[in-house]
Amino acid sequence: xxxxxxxxxxxxxxxxxxxxxxxxxxxxxxxxxxxxxxxxxxxxxxxxxxxxxxxxxxxxxxxxxxxxxxxxxxxxxxxxxxxxxxxxxxxxxxxxxxxxxxxxxxxxxxxxxxxxxxxxxxxxxxxxxxxxxxxxxxxxxxxxxxxxxxxxxxxxxxxxxxxxxxxx
Amino acid sequence: xxxxxxxxxxxxxxxxxxxxxxxxxxxxxxxxxxxxxxxxxxxxxxxxxxxxxxxxxxxxxxxxxxxxxxxxxxxxxxxxxxxxxxxxxxxxxxxxxxxxxxxxxxxxxxxxxxxxxxxxxxxxxxxxxxxxxxxxxxxxxxxx
Numbered sequence: 001x002x003x004x005x006x007x008x009x010x011x012x013x014x015x016x017x018x019x020x021x022x023x024x025x026x027x028x029x030x031x032x033x034x035x036x037x038x039x040x041x042x043x044x045x046x047x048x049x050x051x052x053x054x055x056x057x058x059x060x061x062x063x064x065x066x067x068x069x070x071x072x073x074x075x076x077x078x079x080x081x082x083x084x085x086x087x088x089x090x091x092x093x094x095x096x097x098x099x100x101x102x103x104x105x106x107x108x109x110x111x112x113x114x115x116x117x118x119x120x121x122x123x124x125x126x127x128x129x130x131x132x133x134x135x136x137x138x139x140x141x142x143x144x145x146x147x148x149x150x151x152x153x154x155x156x157x158x159x160x161x162x163x164x165x166x167x168x
Numbered sequence: 169x170x171x172x173x174x175x176x177x178x179x180x181x182x183x184x185x186x187x188x189x190x191x192x193x194x195x196x197x198x199x200x201x202x203x204x205x206x207x208x209x210x211x212x213x214x215x216x217x218x219x220x221x222x223x224x225x226x227x228x229x230x231x232x233x234x235x236x237x238x239x240x241x242x243x244x245x246x247x248x249x250x251x252x253x254x255x256x257x258x259x260x261x262x263x264x265x266x267x268x269x270x271x272x273x274x275x276x277x278x279x280x281x282x283x284x285x286x287x288x289x290x291x292x293x294x295x296x297x298x299x300x301x302x303x304x305x306x307x308x309x310x311x312x
Contacts, residue, residue: 101179108254
């Protein structure tokens with residue numbers, strides 16, 4: 001990953017966030033045949049107007065991370081179809097299932113990368129929420145990093161929040 | 169003749185992806201039964217009829233590894249079990265093979281080609297020793 005990434009708390013437990021952002025590219029590359037490129041940090045940016053579905057999952061252990069993957073409707077439909085191999089309507093329960101499973105696999109790949117660095121963590125079960133103009137609100141004192149990605153299916157965002165600023 | 173395969177994952181999408189991959193692999197023809205967690209799988213597992221199980225690890229109610237341990241402890245007939253999971257740590261893989269008793273292990277993410285490649289050795293091994301290992305599992309494939 002290149003490009004400057006400003007962090008709210010430079011030493012705040014996100015030293016290994018590249019494991020997550022690298023995992024996003026790997027998983028979408030393998031399972032969807034897509035190149036997903038991290039484009040820019042999104043600190044303070046307004047959320048997209050479009051209806052969005054967000055997969056949320058945690059890593060607990062040597063890192064204490066909460067991960068979110070936010071997919072606006074158009075991106076979600078394209079990604080889900082590539083992921084699953086068939087069309088999935090945005091409003092369907094299957095869309096939530098697909099996004100949750102994507103979050104699960106990205107978290108698993110992140111965990112494997114952390115493991116290569118000697119960091120151990122367990123993954124929670126994923127949750128999925130949907131709405132319009134969505135932001136995941138975190139305590140302002142917690143270290144967080146949010147990046148926009150682009151791919152052939154559109155834009156999406158990925159965020160990691162370190163819950164106690166230690167570890168990683 | 170078709171093999172009766174039990175596919176276990178709390179994600180319905182992932183179950184469909186596994187089934188699609190297995191159909192594409194052409195390793196066998198399958199009749200699928202689906203389960204959403206380990207407890208559901210245990211209820212649907214038939215020691216006389218189930219020929220093969222594909223199971224995720226992390227699921228609510230009962231994990232995949234708990235399901236595998238239950239099946240191995242409870243039933244004499246060795247039904248081949250394949251774990252398909254995001255867990256890739258060496259310790260987890262060892263636990264699945266040596267402690268619980270799975271026969272093959274596939275990590276997510278996977279493509280249909282990867283699924284086929286990872287399962288081919290299992291199918292070859294079981295074809296070589298059908299009577300001992302599977303109690304008739306591959307006799308179905310061989311037309312026996």
